[in-house]
Amino acid sequence: MRGRRLGPAGWDVVAGLGLLVLAAVVWWQAELLPPPIFDPIGSALLPQAVALVIAGLSLVMIAGALGTARAELSRQVPSDEATSGWSAAGRALAVVAMLLVYGALLATEGVGFTVATVLFVAPTGILLSCGNRRVMVASVISAFLLAAACSYIFTQIFYIDLP
């Protein structure tokens, strides 16, 4: 089975377009600011200047990448090459998902830092263990130890509030 995917130049084009949109939004927001009273340039000038710089550089980036991107898209990529990065990418996505879940748990009334930390550290460690049972067990143990230790040390010794 053959597939196509964006190469580096293709992603540069996407990034450039995204940056153009960002620059346009920033420019628009800065336009809404009132004119300066006390100083000659006001609070809008620098955001607009930076937006212009980003827009200009994005156009350069897009122009530079466009030709190469077309060649990349027209190249047929074998399925193993197309999927070779997916396990690493999948791991990264899973970790990001775990980070978001952790944040959500911390925001949930009644869960608390200790429980949320155990529920984050143990599964994430198991996910990253790549099937190594010793590491899985160590992750679960370290989850409980870390949650308890952080709860005690930061609140009782450093007097730092926890989420």
Next chain:
Amino acid sequence: MISELASALFYVVHPTPFFWVLLGVVSGIVVGSIPGLSGGMLIVLVMPLTFYMDSTLALILMIGIYVGSVSGGLISATLLRMPGTPSSVVTTFDGYPLARRGEAGKALALGISSSLFGGLLAGVFLVTLSPPLSRWATSFGPWEYFGLVLMALVLIAAISQGSMVKGLVSGALGLLVAMPGFSATDGQLRLTFGFHVLDAGFTLLPVLLGVFVVSQIIRDAMELHLSAEPVRFTQRFVSIGLASWRRHFANMLRSSVIGTWIGILPGVGASISAMIAYGVARSVAREPETFGQGNESGIVASEAANNANVGGALIPLVTLGIPGSPIDAFLLGALLLHNIQPGPLLFQTNGSFVWALIAAYLVANVLMFVIMSVTVRQVAGLANVNRAILLPAIFVFCVIGAFALSNRLFDVWVMIGFGVFGFVLEKRGFPLGAFVIGFVLSQTFEEELRSAFMSSGGSLDELFSRPVALAFIAVAVFALAWPFRGRLLPLRRFAAAAPASPEEGPSKGAPR
């Protein structure tokens, strides 16, 4: 100068400050030796823990971490072919092959000794140049400061690896991200899109934690499978003899000077100086073809330069308030967190504080040499700590750090968001160092620009009567124009991206 340095050294060797320097160096060496972690990460992580500490002790701790981590990276670079920090990438070229030949002890000893030499030589420049530079900088007005910050932003984009366009975009994004909220100059609320949580803008620590630490966690999770065959190492103590010191003295001296002066350039990190010193050492070597195959001079050049870079980068930080490297941007953030205003007046109004930092730097280098020489075997063992256990724990510390600032879960979300953002930026070849420098310097950049225009009544005429400011701007323009020298380059080449790394070093196939 000598009496002030002596007083500061006397202070640093007292039990309490000495403890914090020692702790910083040891933790820096450990963290620096673990692939995937870096001194920058640890500095950002300990920042919230230092809220209630004396500011001098806090900065002493962070400088110890800085020195230790740059040297610690040598261990995994030599034994695992994985640079513990980006500045040790070049050390892998010759350190690992030499270790594979059964000479790991010699490779490590050369690296550690060169690190000491580089660090102390840079210390000499730090001591001798800082006071006069600081006095000269007190004559800077807003135009000079604006020019200096502009030069720093352009230099980090121009000199870093990878596409200059992406470096500039990264720096511009850093400037932009610092702008939402109340403008420091006139209190005007801007770029909040109606979200009141953004009225205070994005605070420094969650952004740094996200961009540097969380993005690294995601990256490490992706690269778990990457490893080289480790070299077993059992020696208890490593050192080089007098003959080796003599043989490598010229290289150490040259590389240390290169590292120091590149460190002084605002925004440029240790990996760049290591690369340049390595290149120079190879170009003057009798047998340049042996570089990359275990040539001792390669290790000496890289390690002397990257440690000298630390001292050199401290010079603009303590004298001008401009970070000499991305990690110095974190130190700048730490100064601001502790309500210490960086800039040329720091030396004048808080001289004892600055001398304490300089003394801590010198002591840290000596401690690094001693500790690494006798504990390298134990530290090498730590480099194998499984990241499945380490990474989640680091994130927990990040959450605590981000939350502790203002007790807002919003900061935790900001950190996660910037973690993903930083990961994507770096994956697409946008250097994170430029982003961090832009973010940290954004407020200074705008304040100085607006002050300059206010003092000149909105006219640019005053700029043309300020030669120093013009010189800084000219360097920035020159750095921008340099790629176009001689001929008009096709846009495709100008925008062509080589992979960029977090602290300006290449990272292909090897975690940070």
